[in-house]
Each structure stands twice: as structure tokens, then as C-alpha cells.
């Protein structure tokens with residue numbers, strides 16, 4: 001069961017969400033409820049290892065509509 005890590009673009013909250021194969025909807029931020037979240041390539045062993053220097057150059061524009 002894949003667990004993806006997301007970061008909210010509004011409040012910068014990072015959270016994890018289990019995503020089933022048939023359900024790839026973007027989850028809401030569990031802190032502020034925003035859907036402006038980006039999925040991060042995640043594994044449990046990366047948590048806490050990259051704070052402060054996340055490369056966001058390839059982050060899609062969250063306001064560009066549906067994806």
C-alpha cells in the first residue's frame with residue numbers, strides 16, 4: 001500500500017496519505033484543508049532528512065487548474 005508524502009503550498013505542512021491504486025486524487029491538507037498540495041517522492045526513511053533545502057524548481061503551478 002503506497003504512502004505518499006505531500007506538502008501543502010499554503011501552510012507548508014507536510015503530511016502523508018495512503019493512496020490506493022484506483023484513487024489518485026490529491027488529498028487535502030490535513031492542517032488547513034487546502035488542496036494546493038504537491039506530492040513528494042517519499043519513503044519513510046526520507047522524513048526529516050531534507051528539511052530546509054527542498055528543490056521546488058519543478059513544482060507545478062498549483063493555480064493552473066485541474067491536473
Ligand SMILES: [Zn+2]
Pocket residue numbers: 008009010011012013029030031032033034
Ligand atoms: Zn495546509
